[in-house]
Amino acid sequence: MLRTVKPKNARAKRALQARESKEVEDPRTAIFVKGTHAGEKVHGAMKELMALKRPHAISFSRKNAVRPFEDASPLEFWAQKNDASLFVVGQSTKKRPDGMTFVRTYDARVLDMCEVGVDKWVSMSEFKTPKSTPGHKPLMHFASELFDSHPRLIQLKSMLMDFFNGEVIDSVCLAGLEHVISVSLAPTPPSLNSATPADTLQASTSKQDAELPRVHVRAYTVRLLASGTRTPRVELAPMGPSMDLSLRRHAAADPEMLKQAMRRPRLRKQDAAKGLGKKRKNVELDEMGDVRGRIHVAKQDLAKLQTRRMKGLKPARDVAGDGDESDGPGQRRKRRRSE
Amino acid sequence: MDVSDILAAHAEKQKAVTVEKDIPLVIDAGFLTVTDLNPVDAESYNEDLEGYLMSTARDGIQALVGALFSLPTTSSEEGPIAQLPPPTTQLPRAKPLPKPKPPTKWELFAKAKGIQHRKRDKKVWDEEKQEWVNRWGWKGANKDKETQWLTEVPANADVDHDPRKAARDERKARIAKNERQHQQNLARVQGASAQSGTAPNADRKKQIDRTLATTRTSTASMGKFDRTLEGEKKLKGVKRKAKVSADAEKSRDLAIIQKLEREPSAKKAKSSSGNGVLNVRKAIRAASKGKGSAALARESGGGKGKKGRK
Numbered sequence: 001m002l003r004t005v006k007p008k009n010a011r012a013k014r015a016l017q018a019r020e021s022k023e024v025e026d027p028r029t030a031i032f033v034k035g036t037h038a039g040e041k042v043h044g045a046m047k048e049l050m051a052l053k054r055p056h057a058i059s060f061s062r063k064n065a066v067r068p069f070e071d072a073s074p075l076e077f078w079a080q081k082n083d084a085s086l087f088v089v090g091q092s093t094k095k096r097p098d099g100m101t102f103v104r105t106y107d108a109r110v111l112d113m114c115e116v117g118v119d120k121w122v123s124m125s126e127f128k129t130p131k132s133t134p135g136h137k138p139l140m141h142f143a144s145e146l147f148d149s150h151p152r153l154i155q156l157k158s159m160l161m162d163f164f165n166g167e168v169i170d171s172v173c174l175a176g177l178e179h180v181i182s183v184s185l186a187p188t189p190p191s192l193n194s195a196t197p198a199d200t201l202q203a204s205t206s207k208q209d210a211e212l213p214r215v216h217v218r219a220y221t222v223r224l225l226a227s228g229t230r231t232p233r234v235e236l237a238p239m240g241p242s243m244d245l246s247l248r249r250h251a252a253a254d255p256e257m258l259k260q261a262m263r264r265p266r267l268r269k270q271d272a273a274k275g276l277g278k279k280r281k282n283v284e285l286d287e288m289g290d291v292r293g294r295i296h297v298a299k300q301d302l303a304k305l306q307t308r309r310m311k312g313l314k315p316a317r318d319v320a321g322d323g324d325e326s327d328g329p330g331q332r333r334k335r336r337r338s339e
Numbered sequence: 340m341d342v343s344d345i346l347a348a349h350a351e352k353q354k355a356v357t358v359e360k361d362i363p364l365v366i367d368a369g370f371l372t373v374t375d376l377n378p379v380d381a382e383s384y385n386e387d388l389e390g391y392l393m394s395t396a397r398d399g400i401q402a403l404v405g406a407l408f409s410l411p412t413t414s415s416e417e418g419p420i421a422q423l424p425p426p427t428t429q430l431p432r433a434k435p436l437p438k439p440k441p442p443t444k445w446e447l448f449a450k451a452k453g454i455q456h457r458k459r460d461k462k463v464w465d466e467e468k469q470e471w472v473n474r475w476g477w478k479g480a481n482k483d484k485e486t487q488w489l490t491e492v493p494a495n496a497d498v499d500h501d502p503r504k505a506a507r508d509e510r511k512a513r514i515a516k517n518e519r520q521h522q523q524n525l526a527r528v529q530g531a532s533a534q535s536g537t538a539p540n541a542d543r544k545k546q547i548d549r550t551l552a553t554t555r556t557s558t559a560s561m562g563k564f565d566r567t568l569e570g571e572k573k574l575k576g577v578k579r580k581a582k583v584s585a586d587a588e589k590s591r592d593l594a595i596i597q598k599l600e601r602e603p604s605a606k607k608a609k610s611s612s613g614n615g616v617l618n619v620r621k622a623i624r625a626a627s628k629g630k631g632s633a634a635l636a637r638e639s640g641g642g643k644g645k646k647g648r649k
Contacts, residue, residue, distance in 0.1 A: 021434035028433050085433035107435050141399040143375040145362075157374075162430050165370050172371065174407060175418035182396035187381035213379075218392055222400065228352040231408045234401040236393055253431070261431035 019083050023265040027167035028104075029084035031058045033075075035091030036065050041098045041121050042090040048124050048241040049088060052181075052219070053163065054134045058082055067091075068101050069249055072110040080108040086163060096248060102159050106261040112253040114152075114159050116245040119214065124240035131239055132179035132221055138164050139177060139222065144185035144213070150192065152212060152247055153185070160217075179239055180220045186213035215245040358402045366406045369426030373403040441528045444520070481510060 007013035030053050032046050050057045066074050068089055075087055087103040098118040104111045124131065132138070140161060146153045164181050189211050221239045224232035253261070282294040307313070358364065365374040375395060383391045412419040442450070449456070462471040463480050473479045484490070484506035492502055552574055556562045562574075583591065627635040 021437045023437060025433055104431065106431060106433060111431060137371060139400055139403055140370070140372040141375070141396050141403070142372070143377075143379070143395050143399065145376045145378050147374055148365075148376050158428075158430060161370060161372060161428065165372060166430050168369065168426060169423060171413075171420045171422050172407070173415070173417050173420050174412070177371075177404070177407070180396060180400050182392065182399075184392050184395060185379060187379040187384055216388075216392055218396065220393065220396060220400075222404075224404065227356045228349075229356055231356045231405045233355050234397060234404050236397045236400065238389070238393070258431060260435060262429055263432065263436055264429075265436055 024168055027056045028086040028162055029056045029058060029082065030086040030088060030163065031060060031078055031082060031084045033060045033066060033078075033087060033089045034063050035067075035089060036063055037092050038063075038090040039092035039098055041118050042092055042100055044123055045100065045118050045121050045241065045243055046088055046090045049163075051124070051134065052138070058084060068103050068110070068113055069115070069251065072103070072113075075103055075110060076105065076108055079105045099248060100245075102163065104159060104162060106257055109257065110251075111257060111261060112155060112159075113249075113251040114155055115248040115250060116156075116215070117248050118243055119246055120242075120244035122240055122242045124219075127238050127240040129237050129239055130221055133176075136176050136178050137167075137169070137172065138219075139180045140165050141180055141182040142184075143182070144188065146185055146188060146192065146213070150212075151252070152250060155250065155252065156215065156247065157183070177222055177224075180222055180236065182216075182218045182220060184216045184218070186216070188213060212247045215247065217241075217243040217245060356401060356405060358398045358405075360398070364399055364402045366403055367427045368403075368406050368410065369423050370428055370430075371403070371407070371423075372428065373399040375399045441524075441531075443524045444527065485510070 005012075005016075007016050030050075032050050034043070034046070038046070050059055060078075064074065066089060068075060068087070075089075078087070079085060085105045085108075087101070087105075089101040089103065090099070091101070092098050096115070096117065099115055100118060101113055101115045103113045142157055144153070147157045148154070160181070160183060191211050192213075219239045219241060220236040223235040223237065225235055227233040282296075284292050286292050360375070360377055362376045365376060367373070375398070380391070407421050410421040410423065412421050414420070448454075459474070461474055463474050464470075465472045465480065475481045485503050490502040492500060555565070555574060558565055623632045623635060627638075
């Protein structure tokens, strides 16, 4: 665990403040780690993924003996130290050749992991086409029905979206839409096709993994052509890198941690008054923009209503000297009965 | 006038930018993402992989671009800027939500009384200098009394009254008071959090208590004959556990009873009450002052032991 430091000057204080958690988060910084042996394919793939992820990417140039599925503590240490929350670990072994592990963290603890094997890889430089500007946001395209139904692929989609596009922005420059990351699957095998989602959850993963379809990751540049309408016509050209991945091991998120990570900030007051988010009863905005509320009062007992006290309204006194002001009709009746 | 040509041309243009799919595409404009939930066409996939992937991607992106271009825009130098809706996909956060700052005592009071927060400018207008100066801090207006060249002194002032020092002391006292209140606020928050059960060093305290409990029972007598320190509390929560099961306990007790019921062994009976009058064992013990028969024999034999001791 890193020691907690108290900033000694204003610059250090600002740097620490920038690391504090925010309501709307910055994009995740990814760290690219090479394992004890990465191999040419994985090495190239990681390099080009990093080129796409820049400037929110950190490369570890040395080899590190790190096995995320066995001991994730070095990752957690690096996450804390570098203020990063995403890892790509490249490791090639005899048992699992050309493996890349995507690791996401929450609060500097590992949230979930997904290992893929790089089956085929074509570098960016092999396509003699224009490339996108570094730092531009990509468009993302996912194609297969499994991205909606199979837990492994839902995780993969979430992971890749977090990797490339996980920043909440309120506006985008339409001229800056330059490239596309397209993630497609091979045709769904019949075993997955017939199985209901509940079955896929229960089934032993090792058998299922072999049957999971191959994942094709492609990057294209976008050309927007005039179409005569407001919407331009889209033409794509391959940009690279292109990768064919096969899904291997994975670690699902701990439900408790995931629940915490999925917490959303409460809507701002202005939005809440407009009725975004949770429906608020009895509060509305009128045409002038004022917030108007309605309150409900329980049924009133008019018999107990305090009216103006006037001499003429007072009941006639039957006992001399009884000047009690709170003498109501009820009390009087009682007294009469007792007499 | 025949407009059919124009209409046809328009329809043609629309056709080029619209995408028809069996299952409509799911567009998340906030994350610039489109998901195509149509099953993959195995035939064209096997025939021409790259071409198929690119054509599906083009269709998806065309739909996404259509959605993005129909969003409300503002113009800028680089081109139109589309205002994006909030994303529909939920991605996990990287860090927990920031905790709201605890209110200070003044803030609580102001809220109870309905006092509105009024922002005070950092600068004030200086009539003499005819410019804005800091209210406090570097060349602050709160130090005017200390820096002015002439100060009025009341007639009844002491001989050693220094108006500059008085003003400075007053200012320093205000600073000290503010700092004290700040510390009190911090302490109050700390106390509140400790009450709610999550003190920062609660874990450490528990750990120390556990270590202390272990050491107290780690002496030869299991802590029974230890000298207690003044003010030392009794160990709490230490209970002896019966390790035996009900059956084992029963058989153990039965064994004890059987042992008691058994006749005293021949050896014991002989030694304890041999001739009835003299208990030899007790006599030896008394004569040797508790040292045993061997020591008695040695002493009577020649006082070897005494020599050795000297």
